[in-house]
Each structure stands twice: as C-alpha cells, then as structure tokens.
Amino acid sequence: MIEIKNISKSFGEKQVLKDISILFERGKTNLIIGASGSGKTTIAKCIVGLQQPDQGEVIYDGAVFSSLGFEGKTEVRKQLGFLFQGSALFDSMTVEENVVFPLLMFSKMSKSEMRDRANDCLKRVNLDNVGKLFPSELSGGMKKRVGIARAISNNPKYLFCDEPNSGLDPQTAMVIDHLIKDITEEYNTTTIVITHDMNSVMEIGDMVSFIFKGQLWWQGSSSTILGADNIELEDFIFASKFIRAAVKGK
Amino acid sequence: MKIFYHIGKYLLLLRKIFRNPPRYSIYWKQTLKEMISLGLGSLGIICIVSFFMGAVITIQSGANMQDAWIPLYAIGYTVRQSVILEFASTVMALILAGKVGSNIASEMGTMRTTEQIDALEIMGINAASFLILPKILGLVLMMPFIVIVSMFVSMVGGWLACIATGIVSGYEYLYGLQYGFDSFGVTYSLIKSLFFAFAITSIPAYHGFYVDVKGGALEVGAASTRAVVFTSIMILILNYVITQLLLI
Numbered sequence: 381m382i383e384i385k386n387i388s389k390s391f392g393e394k395q396v397l398k399d400i401s402i403l404f405e406r407g408k409t410n411l412i413i414g415a416s417g418s419g420k421t422t423i424a425k426c427i428v429g430l431q432q433p434d435q436g437e438v439i440y441d442g443a444v445f446s447s448l449g450f451e452g453k454t455e456v457r458k459q460l461g462f463l464f465q466g467s468a469l470f471d472s473m474t475v476e477e478n479v480v481f482p483l484l485m486f487s488k489m490s491k492s493e494m495r496d497r498a499n500d501c502l503k504r505v506n507l508d509n510v511g512k513l514f515p516s517e518l519s520g521g522m523k524k525r526v527g528i529a530r531a532i533s534n535n536p537k538y539l540f541c542d543e544p545n546s547g548l549d550p551q552t553a554m555v556i557d558h559l560i561k562d563i564t565e566e567y568n569t570t571t572i573v574i575t576h577d578m579n580s581v582m583e584i585g586d587m588v589s590f591i592f593k594g595q596l597w598w599q600g601s602s603s604t605i606l607g608a609d610n611i612e613l614e615d616f617i618f619a620s621k622f623i624r625a626a627v628k629g630k
Numbered sequence: 631m632k633i634f635y636h637i638g639k640y641l642l643l644l645r646k647i648f649r650n651p652p653r654y655s656i657y658w659k660q661t662l663k664e665m666i667s668l669g670l671g672s673l674g675i676i677c678i679v680s681f682f683m684g685a686v687i688t689i690q691s692g693a694n695m696q697d698a699w700i701p702l703y704a705i706g707y708t709v710r711q712s713v714i715l716e717f718a719s720t721v722m723a724l725i726l727a728g729k730v731g732s733n734i735a736s737e738m739g740t741m742r743t744t745e746q747i748d749a750l751e752i753m754g755i756n757a758a759s760f761l762i763l764p765k766i767l768g769l770v771l772m773m774p775f776i777v778i779v780s781m782f783v784s785m786v787g788g789w790l791a792c793i794a795t796g797i798v799s800g801y802e803y804l805y806g807l808q809y810g811f812d813s814f815g816v817t818y819s820l821i822k823s824l825f826f827a828f829a830i831t832s833i834p835a836y837h838g839f840y841v842d843v844k845g846g847a848l849e850v851g852a853a854s855t856r857a858v859v860f861t862s863i864m865i866l867i868l869n870y871v872i873t874q875l876l877l878i
C-alpha cells in the first residue's frame with residue numbers, strides 16, 4: 381500500500397502538482413490518467429523520490445519515505461519495479477543482461493536461475509529470441525516490453541508502469557495490460573499504472589485517479605467512470621464525438 | 631563564484647562515489663572492463679603520438695645542437711629527459727583528457743538524459759559509485775603502464791629518427807639515453823600520472839553525471855566539451871603543483 385498526502389510540486393514558477401492525496405491499495409491495479417502534460421509522470425517520480433515534492437508526504441506501508449535514512453530508502457527501492465516512459469534500458473547491456481540486472485544486484489540466485497528467470501519474464505511480455513540483442517536494435521514497443529520485463533524480474537512489492545502500452549499494437553497492449561493485472565494479483569503487489577489509454581482503463585482499472593491540470597479531479601473505478609458526471613473527465617474519455625454519442629446518447 | 635559551486639558539487643560527488651558502494655564482485659568485473667576499454671583502448675593513440683613525438687624531439691634537438699662544443703650524445707640525453715619528465719605523463723594525459731574524457735562525459739550525459747541513471751538510483755543502487763568508481767580505478771591502475779609504454783615508444787621513435795636522418799649515430803643516441811640516468815625522474819612521472827588519471831576520469835564524469843537534462847543531446851555535447859577543457863586545465867595545474875612539491 382502506498383499513500384500520498386497533499387503532494388505539491390512546482391518547477392520554477394510553474395506549479396505542476398497541486399495538493400494531491402491518493403491511496404494506492406495493495407493487490408489492485410491503480411491507474412493514473414490524464415492529458416499529456418497534466419503531471420502524471422511527476423506524481424510517479426515524487427512517489428519514488430526521483431523528484432522531491434515541495435510539500436506533502438509519501439508513505440510506503442506505514443513508513444514515511446522522506447523520513448527514512450539512506451538504508452531505509454534503499455530497502456524500499458530494492459522492492460520497487462519501475463517502467464520509465466522512455467524505457468531507460470541500459471545501452472551497454474544486452475536485453476538479457478538488462479532483465480537480469482536487478483537479480484544480479486539483489487538476489488541470491490545462481491547464474492542459470494537468473495537466466496531462466498529473465499527468459500521467463502521476456503516470454504511473459506511476448507518477446508522471444510531477443511535476449512542477445514542490444515536495446516538499440518529493438519523497436520520502441522519492444523523496448524517498452526523489455527522495460528516491463530526488467531521491472532518485474534525481481535518480484536517487486538511495488539510496481540510502477542509509466543505508459544506501459546503506448547507504442548504497442550492493440551493486441552499486444554492488451555497482453556501487457558493483463559500481464560500487469562495478473563502479476564498484481566499473483567504477488568499481491570501495489571501497482572500504479574500511468575496511462576491515457578481508455579482500453580486499459582476499462583480492462584484493468586480497479587481504481588482510477590483522473591488528474592486535471594495538476595489536481596486530483598475525479599476518482600472511481602472502471603465500472604463507474606463512464607457514468608461519471610464530470611465535464612473534464614468526459615472530455616478526456618470521449619475525445620471522439622462518435623463514441624460519446626454511442627455511450628451517452630447525446 | 632560559480633566555480634566554488636562546481637568545486638563543492640564535485641567534492642560531494644566524490645564523497646558519494648566512495649560511500650556505500652554496491653557489491654564488490656560486480657565492481658571488480660566492471661573495473662576490469664574499464665581497464666580494458668579505457669586503458670588498452672587508448673594504447674593505439676598513445677603509441678602513435680609517442681612515436682612521432684620522440685622522433686621529432688630527436689630531430690629538433692639534433693638540428694639545434696650543431697655546435698662542436700656540445701657532445702652528440704646530448705641529443706639522446708635531451709630526448710630522455712623531456713620524454714620521461716613531461717611528455718610521457720603530462721602530454722599523454724592531455725591527449726587522454728581529449729579521448730577518454732569526452733567519452734566518459736558523453737556516456738554519463740547520455741545515461742542521465744535517457745533516465746538510465748534514474749533507473750539505477752530507483753533500484754537502490756548508488757549510481758555514482760556504480761558507474762564512476764570502476765572508471766577511476768580502471769584508468770588509475772592502467773596509467774603507470776600507459777606512461778611506461780609511452781616512454782619506451784618515444785625513445786624507439788627517436789632512435790629510428792637517428793637512423794633515418796643520420797643526425798647522430800644510433801650508438802651515441804643510446805649512450806645519451808643512459809647518460810647520468812636517475813630513476814627518480816620515472817618515479818616522479820608515474821606519481822604525476824596517477825593524479826592525472828584521477829582527474830581524467832572524475833572531472834568528465836562530474837560534467838556528464840550532472841548534465842542539464844533540459845538541454846538534451848545538445849547539452850551532452852556541450853558538457854563533453856566543457857569536460858575536456860576543465861580536465862586539461864586541471865592537468866596543467868596539477869602538473870605545476872606536483873612538480874613544485876616533488877622537485878623543489
């Protein structure tokens with residue numbers, strides 16, 4: 381479980397996050413949705429400590445992150461899987477080495493166990509026979525999937541995915557969405573998924589937080605989102621007039 | 631005033647590098663890798679530069695010593711002194727600052743702008759230590775070897791120049807090389823080179839590690855240029871300070 385309380389963040393003059401409080405429950409896929417530039421990635425970075433929030437606190441299973449010492453923070457981070465929006469794969473390592481890396485650093489597995497685990501993770505994201513390639517030899521969508529494989533390889537307790545299926549075809553996107561949901565349920569992880577894909581929202585949105593101009597604008601689940609009475613959310617969901625007409629009849 | 635800000639930040643980075651390092655087994659492997667890529671990888675250019683330096687110093691001193699009062703072996707002597715005392719350490723360090731320095735700065739800078747450093751930090755790894763310490767250790771360990779190779783190749787270059795130009799006989803050149811030899815010169819050069827190796831790896835690493843991400847690839851290029859300039863200046867300052875401390 382991760383809780384953020386009254387998080388605010390500005391870059392220079394520009395306030396990006398305004399007083400955001402959200403509770404992300406364990407064993408559920410918690411979605412953060414919102415328009416491009418609304419501050420979704422910044423929320424995730426504030427939670428993991430890559431950005432320092434100006435105000436507010438982040439609480440990991442009862443422990444206030446900012447009050448933990450170096451050791452404490454490292455302990456939390458060892459249990460954290462993070463997929464970056466731009467994948468952030470290590471250029472100097474092969475795909476397999478990328479996925480093995482968290483295991484190499486923190487697990488007590490043998491070499492062959494690590495390799496098996498890496499190939500397992502790669503299979504789960506629909507990648508076969510790419511272990512020996514370098515990230516520069518992959519397509520954008522393949523990089524994303526390797527990033528997911530790396531994020532889940534060490535069985536994280538907290539899983540962050542920043543736009544896991546942007547750049548993927550609809551079918552693969554669906555596979556990835558369900559992979560994230562399965563992992564969340566299987567290992568009871570606290571999962572936070574950032575997305576602006578409505579398919580994902582409907583498929584795996586246990587809890588959905590809609591961010592609008594840096595504020596928490598609406599909260600609910602995939603079952604309540606279509607009926608929500610909120611102009612900005614409606615504009616976000618029904619970008620297409622046709623779909624709006626089909627669902628809302630107006 | 632900005633210079634003090636940078637010096638402070640650089641010192642803090644050094645502290646971060648030597649504090650809380652991750653697993654040693656992994657470090658050792660990385661260090662070996664860097665010894666090969668930074669050290670052995672530079673030998674080619676070091677050999678070429680040293681060879682021609684040695685040859686040219688020989689011809690230069692030969693051309694300037696056409697006076698009957700100066701014995702011809704003085705040419706070999708001059709070559710040895712300049713190569714051992716300055717060329718093999720200081721000039722090679724300046725060349726490495728260009729080659730290795732820009733390489734390290736752009737590698738770190740790219741890793742920063744593509745969030746690879748964030749990815750390490752987020753896993754609970756001390757990225758500064760993990761990425762930079764093996765580079766520092768790798769080059770510091772290889773530097774004495776590079777300097778010795780440079781000394782040797784320069785003198786060979788000089789010898790071949792003697793034979794090719796006939797400015798002095800090979801025998802007299804070799805006699806000059808050995809004339810009044812004091813091994814402290816080599817020690818002095820090797821001591822200097824260790825400090826240079828530290829500067830060549832840590833200063834560019836600083837520039838790359840803290841590259842301004844807003845500038846993207848352009849800023850990485852600029853950081854790499856800055857890294858080479860600052861490292862070169864630092865080498866010259868260190869050269870002066872160490873020389874004064876060791877020789878006066």
Ligand SMILES: Nc1ncnc2c1ncn2[C@@H]1O[C@H](COP(=O)(O)OP(=O)(O)OP(=O)(O)O)[C@@H](O)[C@H]1O
Pocket residue numbers: 391396414415416417418419420421422423465
């Ligand atoms: N390091 C930074 N320095 C300055 N401004 C930043 C920085 N990071 C983000 N911003 C600004 O904060 C705002 C929110 O950015 P953020 O990356 O959180 O958006 P996002 O919701 O993730 O968008 P997208 O869906 O396009 O990824 C943007 O306007 C951006 O310009």
Ligand SMILES: [Mg+2]
Pocket residue numbers: 420421422465542
């Ligand atoms: Mg984003």
